[in-house]
Amino acid sequence: xxxxxVPPDVDLGRVWTGVAARVWCRTPGxxxxxxxxxxxxxxxxxxxxxxxxxxxxWVIATCVVLIAGIAATRGTGTxxxxxxxxxxxxxxxxxxxGPGIDPAWELSQSMAVSDxxxxxxxxxxxxxxxxxxxxxxxxxxxxxxxxxxxxxVPMTAVCALALAAATLARSANVGVAAGMAGWAIxxxxxxxxxxxxxxxxxxxxxxxxxxxxxxxCGALVxxxxxxxxxxx
Amino acid sequence: xxxxxxxxxxxxxxxQAVAGVSLRAGPGVFGLxxxxxxxxxxxxxxxxxxxxxxxxxxxxxxxxxxxxxxRREIRRRLGYLPQNLGYYPGFTVTEFVxxxxxxxxxxxxQVPRAVATAVERVGLGDRRRSKLKxxxxxxxxxxxxxxxxxxxxxxxxxxxxxxxxxxxxxxxFRALLRxxxxxxxxxxxxxxxxxxxxxxxxxxxxxQGSVVFYGTPGELTARGEGSGAAGDAPLERGxxxxxxxARS
Numbered sequence: 267x268x269x270x271x272v273p274p275d276v277d278l279g280r281v282w283t284g285v286a287a288r289v290w291c292r293t294p295g296x297x298x299x300x301x302x303x304x305x306x307x308x309x310x311x312x313x314x315x316x317x318x319x320x321x322x323x324w325v326i327a328t329c330v331v332l333i334a335g336i337a338a339t340r341g342t343g344t345x346x347x348x349x350x351x352x353x354x355x356x357x358x359x360x361x362x363x364g365p366g367i368d369p370a371w372e373l374s375q376s377m378a379v380s381d382x383x384x385x386x387x388x389x390x391x392x393x394x395x396x397x398x399x400x401x402x403x404x405x406x407x408x409x410x411x412x413x414x415x416x417x418x419v420p421m422t423a424v425c426a427l428a429l430a431a432a433t434l435a436r437s438a439n440v441g442v443a444a445g446m447a448g449w450a451i452x453x454x455x456x457x458x459x460x461x462x463x464x465x466x467x468x469x470x471x472x473x474x475x476x477x478x479x480x481x482x483c484g485a486l487v488x489x490x491x492x493x494x495x496x497x498x
Numbered sequence: 499x500x501x502x503x504x505x506x507x508x509x510x511x512x513x514q515a516v517a518g519v520s521l522r523a524g525p526g527v528f529g530l531x532x533x534x535x536x537x538x539x540x541x542x543x544x545x546x547x548x549x550x551x552x553x554x555x556x557x558x559x560x561x562x563x564x565x566x567x568x569r570r571e572i573r574r575r576l577g578y579l580p581q582n583l584g585y586y587p588g589f590t591v592t593e594f595v596x597x598x599x600x601x602x603x604x605x606x607x608q609v610p611r612a613v614a615t616a617v618e619r620v621g622l623g624d625r626r627r628s629k630l631k632x633x634x635x636x637x638x639x640x641x642x643x644x645x646x647x648x649x650x651x652x653x654x655x656x657x658x659x660x661x662x663x664x665x666x667x668x669x670x671f672r673a674l675l676r677x678x679x680x681x682x683x684x685x686x687x688x689x690x691x692x693x694x695x696x697x698x699x700x701x702x703x704x705x706q707g708s709v710v711f712y713g714t715p716g717e718l719t720a721r722g723e724g725s726g727a728a729g730d731a732p733l734e735r736g737x738x739x740x741x742x743x744a745r746s
Contacts, residue, residue, distance in 0.1 A: 279618075286614035290592050290626060308609075309600035316586075316597070369584030373645070375548040377601035378573040384601075 309379040310387055317388045318367065319358035320395065328354050328396065332403040339407035345417075347407050349453060351400030352421035356428035356445025358396055362388040364429075364491075366436035382491055385433075393425055423476040424449045426483035433490035499524050499557075500653050500683035501545065506554035508540050515540040517707030518554070527679035529698035529715075530687040531737060536704040538687040539581050542655050545685065546578040559652055574603050577651030581658050581687075583642040587631035591622050591641055594630060598645040616648040619674060621667070635662040643671070647678065654684045660693055672697040695719075695733045703740050710744040 294302070294311075301311035318324065331350055338346040363385045365371045374381050397418060404417075427448045432441025501523040508516040516537045530538045543549040544556065547563045559575055561568035586594060595616055599609045617626055620640040630638065639662045646654060660668050675697045678684050688694065694701050695715050703711035703718070711718060715733060722735030727742060729735035 283611060283614050283618060286618065286623065287611040290614055290617075291610040292593065292596065307603075308606045309603060312597055312600045369586060371584065372543075372548060372580045373578065373583065373598065374601065376546045376573060376576060376578045377598065378570050378603035379601045380570075 305387060307379060307383075309377075310383060313363075313379065313384045314387050314391055317362055317391065319361040319392050320388075324358065324361075325395070328358070328399060332399055336403050336407040339409060345404070345407075345409045347400060347403045348409065348417040351396060351403070352417060352424045353446055353449050355393060355396035355400070355421055356424045356449065357442045358392040359389050359425045360428040360432040360441025360445060361438045362392050362429075364433045364436070364438070364441075366432060366440075367438045382488075385487070385491060389425070389429055393422075397421065419473050419476045420449075420452060423480045423483070424452075426480035426487075430483035430486040430490070433487050500559050501528075501685070502555075502557040503545075504555040506541070506544065506556055507552045508537075508544060508549065509552045514707050516544070516551075519704075519707075519709055521702060521709065521712070523683050523685070523700070525679065525681060525683055526699040527675050527684045527686065527697050529694035529701040530685060530704060531689065531691065531694055531701055532704035533689065533741070535706075537707040538704055539657055540707075541704070542578075542657050542685065542687050543580075545653070546576065546580075546655050547573060548578075570603075572653070574649070575652040576602075577646035577649060577654040579642045579646040579656045579659055583638065585630045585638060585641070587629065589630050590627050591617060591630065591633075591644070592626045594641055595644045595648050599648045602649045604649055612648050612650070616644040619647065620644045621670065636664060636667060639663060640667070643674075647674075650682075652682050654678055654682050655687075656685065657687045658689075659686060660688065660690060668693070669696075691729075691734045691737050692731065695731070703737065705741055705744045708744075711740045 294308075295315070298311050298315045301314050302308050305311050305314070314320070331354060332347060335347040335350045338344070361367055363381075368374055371381070374384070400417070400421075424445050428441040428445030430441075431444030432438050435441070499522050501521060503519055503521040506516055506519045507514065519537075519541060530541065532538050540549065544551050545558060547558075547569055550564070556563060558572045561572050563569045563572055586597075589597065592613055595613045596609060599612055600606070604612060614623075617623055620643050622637065622640055622644065625633065625637065630641065633641065639659065643656070643659060646656065660671060663671060672693065675684055675686065679697075679699065686693065686698065698715055701711070701713065701715055701718055702709045711721070718736040718740065719732045720736065722729065722732060722737070722739045725735065725739040725742075727735045727739035729738045
């Protein structure tokens with residue numbers, strides 16, 4: 267083997283690290299670049315694009331359920347999209363982030379990009395995606411506009427409940443169960459009271475109570491994600 | 499001083515995990531020794547800003563971790579390896595280290611070189627593309643060390659870093675500690691006395707939440723001489739002697 271004479275002022279280790287940095291460097295995808303521009307934080311953007319409930323498989327599954335909802339709505343006249351989407355969003359948000367979902371939660375808590383910011387960004391992104399998909403599906407299914415927009419408020423409350431339960435119990439599954447149960451009780455109670463599910467998803471008089479409930483759940487999330495034993 | 503703790507207390511219900519610890523540490527490798535339940539992990543978690551003290555004062559890198567903006571500054575300059583490092587099974591070694599480099603707010607342009615350097619320093623260059631779920635316990639520990647050092651921290655907190663490492667890896671790791679300790683304050687919690695003897699410039703021995711010894715490894719060794727304390731090595735006998743004295 268030929269020997270290579272290395273000049274004494276050349277640090278081969280440093281050269282190799284430079285080469286490795288170039289070769290190993292990961293190119294951020296389009297979504298991550300967009301998120302970096304919007305959030306002005308590469309760390310937050312990276313945390314956002316690896317959200318479990320924003321991964322391609324999860325989004326495809328959501329779309330499949332909503333397509334089935336469109337078909338059912340057209341076939342039966344019942345606003346299935348409006349009934350399904352809040353439950354889907356609640357499940358997505360429960361699986362977005364938190365002590366029970368992130369295996370490296372303890373480590374994440376010691377990071378400069380705070381775990382609360384990651385939680386907020388992820389929850390808003392999951393909510394926005396599900397709201398957008400739900401609105402499109404609701405429009406395609408030919409549901410009345412009042413119904414289409416009427417379920418966004420209860421969806422907010424259900425998502426907040428799922429997030430609060432997931433962070434307090436440190437378990438995404440508990441969050442999903444709480445969200446689903448809360449939504450099922452709401453829908454069934456409305457049906458018993460009014461005889462139709464349409465009334466349940468467009469209750470004008472319940473807007474404020476729903477928002478107040480969501481705010482209380484938000485406060486619980488803040489409590490559950492505080493630094494134990496001290497104020498943030 | 500990079501670390502200044504004054505009468506730091508942490509309670510969990512009726513249990514006092516840390517009972518009025520006062521410490522000052524500048525650059526160097528600082529060993530935290532003690533039996534299980536002595537309060538080492540709680541102390542490190544408070545210094546990692548993931549746990550707030552019940553009372554007492556703490557200043558890290560000249561900043562107050564109780565204040566939001568200063569806590570963020572501390573976290574940018576902090577490296578932390580928890581006792582139980584959770585990991586994302588689908589991430590590769592470099593993805594995991596890069597993820598935490600970005601969460602530490604490192605400038606994106608510096609991240610690739612920092613990740614490559616950290617991964618090489620823990621000897622995982624050849625496994626950089628391996629998914630974490632395919633790695634052994636010792637390799638995962640090294641991935642954890644890589645994420646802790648990726649930002650070249652001024653304060654490095656390592657909780658049981660050598661757990662799962664084989665003897666050769668442990669020797670390499672101690673050399674890394676000594677190198678890091680030339681510029682940074684490295685705090686290592688361990689119950690392996692030989693790690694302290696080989697790498698640490700100072701050592702604190704904790705028992706039931708309190709520091710019962712503070713000095714150099716040589717001074718700890720001296721405490722065991724002629725004491726008749728149990729132990730296979732001089733440092734172990736010093737450790738046993740101090741603990742026996744504290745418990746009596």
